[in-house]
Amino acid sequence: MPLSEQEQRLLEEMERNLYRNDADFVHAVGGVRGRRPNYRSIVLGILLAVAGIAALIAGVALQNLVVGIVGFALMFGGVLIAITPSKRGPMSAAPGEPTTAKRTARSGGGFMDRMNDRWDRRQEGRE
Template sequence: MPLSEQEQRLLEEMERNLYRNDADFVHAVGGVRGRRPNYRAIVLGVLVAVAGVGALIAGVALQLLIVGILGFALMFAGVLIAITPSKRGAATPAPAEPASSSSKARRSGGFMDRLNERWDRRQDGQG
């Protein structure tokens, strides 16, 4: 079910506030936009993992423990190569905030302040 226009605006405002107020958290969680998969690393990892499977099977067939262990290590390394994100992916900056909404947010005290005020009003009404 699609979001209404108001919900989309609120979501965009929450996202802008998150990028502005807690960029370290966004980076740690992996909320980096524009990162594309590194196909070269994926292909290399799959090839190494397949070579590891071959070495593992050869080690079992030849009853050579060291070849089996090396095959397992190759499989593990291949999977790590394939799933590890590349360092080359540059993070795109946070979306630009329109001038009208930034001045509105400053006048009203910000989105989180409004939420806190609403919460306090609800608690006062119940207590």
């Protein structure tokens, strides 16, 4: 059973509002993404974890509790260092490339805003 004109308009309005609200949500939550991984801390963490595993195995082989505990602590600390996100800001642009704020200001909005505008223009053309 097809929808009436009023129901279709209401549905289209609800869709537009949903896309606008989703774009706002994506924009609000999207600040977490875009961080560049700190490769130095990842490598250091992996090296510490490997050294910790070796010390843990050595502690078990030598039946020395202190060496085993130190190995476990090294291993645990290395994993924490490797998986902890960097405290640097969002990714910086390459030299000569505009930053995200400049791109957004120049293009008149973010990606989702442009997509919403395109969607709205398509929907207005069908009516």
